[in-house]
Amino acid sequence: MTEHYQHRARKRFGQNFLHDAGVIHRILRAIYARPTERLLEIGPGQGALTEGLLASGAHLDVVELDLDLIPLLKHKFDSNPNFTLHQGDALKFDFASLNPPPHSLRVVGNLPYNISTPLIFHLLEHASLIRDMHFMLQKEVVERLAATPGGGDWGRLSIMVQYHCQVEHLFNVGSGAFKPAPKVDSAIVRLVPHETLPHPAKDHRQLERVVREAFNQRRKTLRNTLKALLSSDAIEAANVDGSLRPEQLDLAAFVRLADKLCEQTSAE
Structure with a gap:
């Protein structure tokens, strides 16, 4: 050079x-x-x-x-x-x-x-x-x-x-x-x-929203960190234990929570 x-x-x-x-x-x-x-x-x-x-x-x-x-x-x-x-x-x-x-x-x-x-x-x-x-x-x-x-x-x-x-x-x-x-x-x-998503969410933006809220206070339980988005009953209805911390959940569980939020939003 x-x-x-x-x-x-x-x-x-x-x-x-x-x-x-x-x-x-x-x-x-x-x-x-x-x-x-x-x-x-x-x-x-x-x-x-x-x-x-x-x-x-x-x-x-x-x-x-x-x-x-x-x-x-x-x-x-x-x-x-x-x-x-x-x-x-x-x-x-x-x-x-x-x-x-x-x-x-x-x-x-x-x-x-x-x-x-x-x-x-x-x-x-x-x-x-x-x-x-x-x-x-x-x-x-x-x-x-x-x-x-x-x-x-x-x-x-x-x-x-x-x-x-x-x-x-x-x-x-x-x-x-x-x-x-x-x-x-x-x-x-x-x-x-992935050519085919393994866990497709109903709305990708709602998944981002749930994940962002969940990890904003990662030491707290999901029941606390997601309370502005989902009630304890809604979390349980998504087949997720609300007493867990966000880092204990896998991708599929976060998609279930996001899909529950979608259902809730469209029902309002």
């Missing part, structure tokens, strides 16, 4: 550039891109993963917010006909504009910690277009995504993502794999949207 294209990580974009060749290879192996596929990389940075993804022969769209990185990415990859660069904010990007067939788009990203959760929810709005997502995230975020009921990591993020996707915590990545080294460890997660 010429001196002209050197780039320093910018704190306001939460940039930490991946440079460990072993980790890069391991991520590329987990993704296993094929020549006929359509991939989207969010925040390619200096192109550590971009190079390997393009080497697969797949078509790669990348979305990069940092204007200073655009010349570097163009210099490195513009000569490849499978490379398309979009300058902009991934949180506002219209993924449908790529016009992929249903369940075909493969999304990849080393996501800045400050936008990872809103970006995952933004992508889930387009879950019907997506085949899978591989993200590098803060390790504790991956632990919450992949959590199971009963533990402290089980909460709103686990439930709402698992409603839409199968979640797999693939492997952890130490801070030394990045420049500058972040203060926390990272992990790679694979999210695969």
